[in-house]
């Protein structure tokens with residue numbers, strides 16, 4: 001049994017991810033709105049956060065992380081979101097596909113595939129779990145495509161193939177976006193495209209679309225999480241709408257911790 005307040009137990013640290021993530025901006029807002037005095041959000045990465053979570057969970061130690069759904073961590077560990085009565089983290093959201101201006105004219109087949117791409121949280125999570133169990137992202141994506149031919153053929157239906165045209169997909173190394181971007185890359189390769197995957201931070205991902213360095217992303221968390229980026233680059237991209245429905249972001253803790261709300265962090 002841990003002694004002291006939950007703040008003492010976790011040294012008033014919330015284990016975050018890359019600083020450009022909307023989840024981190026929302027967490028900074030939570031610190032303010034819930035007046036979490038002398039709490040710190042530790043910047044790092046998706047991988048560092050899940051490594052810290054694994055270590056704490058194995059030792060049944062208290063930990064608070066910035067978390068999101070879909071994610072393999074919910075399949076692997078018994079976790080819960082802290083209630084967010086002030087709704088700082090918004091409600092269930094979507095992941096959108098966004099393409100650079102002009103893509104439709106330059107690469108109509110790629111545009112159509114990107115517009116058709118959509119799948120369920122369970123689909124994304126199954127690719128993430130395979131990656132977490134050690135499969136290379138491209139291999140995990142290939143397996144999922146093999147096991148979901150009907151879905152993928154619907155995306156590809158009626159789209160004419162190409163001979164080696166190049167497409168660049170930008171993404172941030174969030175486990176969810178590594179999964180989705182690798183799946184879309186393979187679907188584009190099935191059409192004959194040569195696909196480059198460009199791993200960048202969140203800001204440069206959106207900037208790359210606006211500059212035309214990136215042709216497309218399937219990593220836009222909207223309407224709230226990436227609202228700032230959407231506003232900053234509005235007019236310089238084309239939003240093809242949701243490719244997945246039912247995301248969630250917030251503070252996540254192991255179920256063995258006896259706190260249930262962000263408000264409990266002040267006790």
Ligand SMILES: C[SH](C)CC(=O)O
Nearest residue numbers: 021022023068174221
């Ligand atoms: C970490 S979520 C995949 C996206 C975001 O917070 O920007």
